[in-house]
Amino acid sequence: MPVRLKDIANDLNLSQMTVSRVLRGHIDVSPETKARVLQRVKELNYRPNVVARSLRTGYTSTMGLIVPSLRETYASELAKAVDKTIRAAGYELIVCLSEDGSASEQRNVELLLAHQVDALLIVSIQESTTFFQGLSHKQKVPLVFINHKSPDSIDNAVFVGIREVDVGRIATEHLISIGCRRVAYLRGPRTYIGDLRYTGFRDALRDAGLPHRPELVIDGLGAETSEYRRGFDGMLRLASGKRRLDGLVAYTDMMAVGAMDAAQSKGIDIPKEIAVIGSGNEVRLCEMRIPLSSIDTAGYEVGQSAGRTALRRISGAAGSGARNVLVPPKLVLRRSSTR
Amino acid sequence: MPVRLKDIANDLNLSQMTVSRVLRGHIDVSPETKARVLQRVKELNYRPNVVARSLRTGYTSTMGLIVPSLRETYASELAKAVDKTIRAAGYELIVCLSEDGSASEQRNVELLLAHQVDALLIVSIQESTTFFQGLSHKQKVPLVFINHKSPDSIDNAVFVGIREVDVGRIATEHLISIGCRRVAYLRGPRTYIGDLRYTGFRDALRDAGLPHRPELVIDGLGAETSEYRRGFDGMLRLASGKRRLDGLVAYTDMMAVGAMDAAQSKGIDIPKEIAVIGSGNEVRLCEMRIPLSSIDTAGYEVGQSAGRTALRRISGAAGSGARNVLVPPKLVLRRSSTR
DNA sequence: ATGAAAGCGCTAACAT
DNA sequence: ATGTTAGCGCTTTCAT
Numbered sequence: 001m002p003v004r005l006k007d008i009a010n011d012l013n014l015s016q017m018t019v020s021r022v023l024r025g026h027i028d029v030s031p032e033t034k035a036r037v038l039q040r041v042k043e044l045n046y047r048p049n050v051v052a053r054s055l056r057t058g059y060t061s062t063m064g065l066i067v068p069s070l071r072e073t074y075a076s077e078l079a080k081a082v083d084k085t086i087r088a089a090g091y092e093l094i095v096c097l098s099e100d101g102s103a104s105e106q107r108n109v110e111l112l113l114a115h116q117v118d119a120l121l122i123v124s125i126q127e128s129t130t131f132f133q134g135l136s137h138k139q140k141v142p143l144v145f146i147n148h149k150s151p152d153s154i155d156n157a158v159f160v161g162i163r164e165v166d167v168g169r170i171a172t173e174h175l176i177s178i179g180c181r182r183v184a185y186l187r188g189p190r191t192y193i194g195d196l197r198y199t200g201f202r203d204a205l206r207d208a209g210l211p212h213r214p215e216l217v218i219d220g221l222g223a224e225t226s227e228y229r230r231g232f233d234g235m236l237r238l239a240s241g242k243r244r245l246d247g248l249v250a251y252t253d254m255m256a257v258g259a260m261d262a263a264q265s266k267g268i269d270i271p272k273e274i275a276v277i278g279s280g281n282e283v284r285l286c287e288m289r290i291p292l293s294s295i296d297t298a299g300y301e302v303g304q305s306a307g308r309t310a311l312r313r314i315s316g317a318a319g320s321g322a323r324n325v326l327v328p329p330k331l332v333l334r335r336s337s338t339r
Numbered sequence: 340m341p342v343r344l345k346d347i348a349n350d351l352n353l354s355q356m357t358v359s360r361v362l363r364g365h366i367d368v369s370p371e372t373k374a375r376v377l378q379r380v381k382e383l384n385y386r387p388n389v390v391a392r393s394l395r396t397g398y399t400s401t402m403g404l405i406v407p408s409l410r411e412t413y414a415s416e417l418a419k420a421v422d423k424t425i426r427a428a429g430y431e432l433i434v435c436l437s438e439d440g441s442a443s444e445q446r447n448v449e450l451l452l453a454h455q456v457d458a459l460l461i462v463s464i465q466e467s468t469t470f471f472q473g474l475s476h477k478q479k480v481p482l483v484f485i486n487h488k489s490p491d492s493i494d495n496a497v498f499v500g501i502r503e504v505d506v507g508r509i510a511t512e513h514l515i516s517i518g519c520r521r522v523a524y525l526r527g528p529r530t531y532i533g534d535l536r537y538t539g540f541r542d543a544l545r546d547a548g549l550p551h552r553p554e555l556v557i558d559g560l561g562a563e564t565s566e567y568r569r570g571f572d573g574m575l576r577l578a579s580g581k582r583r584l585d586g587l588v589a590y591t592d593m594m595a596v597g598a599m600d601a602a603q604s605k606g607i608d609i610p611k612e613i614a615v616i617g618s619g620n621e622v623r624l625c626e627m628r629i630p631l632s633s634i635d636t637a638g639y640e641v642g643q644s645a646g647r648t649a650l651r652r653i654s655g656a657a658g659s660g661a662r663n664v665l666v667p668p669k670l671v672l673r674r675s676s677t678r
Numbered sequence: 679a680t681g682a683a684a685g686c687g688c689t690a691a692c693a694t
Numbered sequence: 695a696t697g698t699t700a701g702c703g704c705t706t707t708c709a710t
Contacts, residue, residue: 015697047453051393052687055702076409095434114386228627288567354681391703394686
């Protein structure tokens with residue numbers, strides 16, 4: 001039987017209200033009673049029942065975060081950042097995984113709403129947004145979409161993400177800036193994000209007045225093999241035949257590592273003959289063998305922004321803050337692209 | 340304003356009770372009323388307020404999981420497994436991170452208890468267990484300690500973990516079984532777990548009648564460098580001088596990868612001259628370059644057991660099930676130890 | 679098969 | 695500075 005407010009009040013011949021006031025740091029309490037209460041609280045190891053509090057106040061001081069997975073460094077950094085940010089403001093985070101696809105995501109949304117979370121942050125994998133539009137009818141809970149643009153028609157929704165186009169662009173511009181003229185690209189999956197980054201790659205070439213050479217873009221390496229393998233085989237294909245290249249942008253760090261291994265096996269010098277850059281800045285991978293330059297996709301910063309945005313939405317008036325927050329990716333230089 | 344039970348009841352000229360009964364699948368309701376209720380529930384998109392329900396019933400259908408971090412594959416597999424397991428039984432999981440050390444862990448415990456979780460699962464980083472002993476006085480919430488033995492004095496606590504000694508033992512026995520006679524060991528940190536695995540290594544040597552050669556145990560490679568670097572340098576030290584070795588057990592996969600790279604740089608053939616095995620079975624790492632044999636530390640299975648144990652403790656009588664569940668590690672063979 | 683009343687532990691609003 | 699009353703949305707208990 002846990003200790004209740006009433007127990008403390010009875011013990012001290014006070015009303016529940018006085019005890020409640022002490023616990024919430026109200027001013028209107030005499031120092032002596034305050035001290036008495038705090039002591040008894042400590043003695044009995046009292047913990048307020050937040051369920052009861054929530055029912056009464058209508059606020060749970062809890063937010064929900066839904067992510068497809070936590071396996072990737074990116075996702076776990078993001079979750080950590082959201083957690084830290086909102087916790088500093090007295091909120092807690094419930095993390096839900098939607099690994100089993102969009103049905104699982106929808107169930108999690110329902111669940112978190114049933115739990116009366118004060119805000120909902122979602123790294124969505126939904127193709128369509130109709131599900132969320134349906135929600136907004138009755139619910140006024142702030143919705144923060146992460147890395148996946150939110151439907152404009154939902155007026156309590158905001159979007160926080162990274163400037164995906166810049167991921168491809170900055171990587172490519174960097175290679176060009178160190179003298180690369182024939183930059184190859186190991187393309188990722190044909191997703192919304194994958195396509196944006198590829199656009200950035202092409203934009204950078206165009207802006208530098210360089211031609212876009214389709215033969216230097218490796219695509220369709222089956223997702224059935226590992227990323228390492230795809231990077232390895234991609235580089236082999238690039239290095240074979242007569243398609244010369246002097247720079248390589250890889251969609252992920254693991255693909256870049258695979259590509260560098262393949263280059264090494266062919267006796268190609270990195271960075272002298274081919275400069276390489278990945279994305280994700282997964283430190284453990286980037287610090288192996290030839291240290292790998294990479295585009296940091298700023299998981300922590302995105303999480304921080306998302307957390308702050310949610311806090312703002314909860315407290316502030318409806319229109320507080322921007323509806324779209326875009327965090328810039330960061331270039332991290334290491335040996336693989338140093339000349 | 341969210342829809343309440345009362346709204347549905349009023350709409351249909353029923354009492355709240357009837358509606359409540361329908362929603363909880365009670366039998367004593369006529370098919371017609373049931374249908375009417377369900378339809379209205381759907382129309383209004385009603386979601387039961389679990390906060391109110393919890394306050395009334397005393398159960399939240401929620402468990403808390405505290406982990407130091409989710410960056411490692413192991414931890415995220417574990418969390419996923421716990422989540423899946425308990426969710427199938429109608430429970431939800433609140434994941435808390437204790438990255439900032441044991442103070443942060445303790446805050447999380449308080450927090451989750453304040454949230455009235457029905458069970459608490461902890462991958463603890465506490466040195467001492469006095470904190471938890473203090474808890475058990477008033478709290479009867481089931482406590483499941485993961486990978487860190489629980490104090491016997493806490494009677495609502497159970498322990499679920501992996502047989503750490505066997506991690507070192509199985510790896511070593513495997514190398515011996517393929518003919519290695521001079522097995523080296525890249526030792527991990529001097530922690531509880533690190534020491535248990537080292538014990539397994541020595542046990543295996545002893546049982547096979549092989550001498551324990553201290554010069555083949557690499558230790559004290561500063562944690563200030565990356566794991567890759569430590570593995571790399573460790574192998575260089577082993578390969579230099581006259582300490583011959585024909586097998587290597589590494590504390591982590593990343594150390595093994597570093598060691599294999601160092602071996603390659605010295606022209607040493609793996610697995611022919613030196614067979615290598617890691618631990619953790621981090622697939623992304625194990626499938627790079629020379630595929631790495633590894634001891635799978637069964638994060639998913641441990642999580643599953645932990646979840647099941649928690650469920651059993653919640654429903655069953657106090658004494659249900661074993662107080663200690665030990666999951667065996669699994670040997671995963673790949674090329675690095677195939678002869 | 680359905681309903682009325684009471685109460686879970688807490689706090690907002692209004693006394694005193 | 696402290697106390698009283700009422701009620702958050704639901705379910706348990708006891709009617710009918």
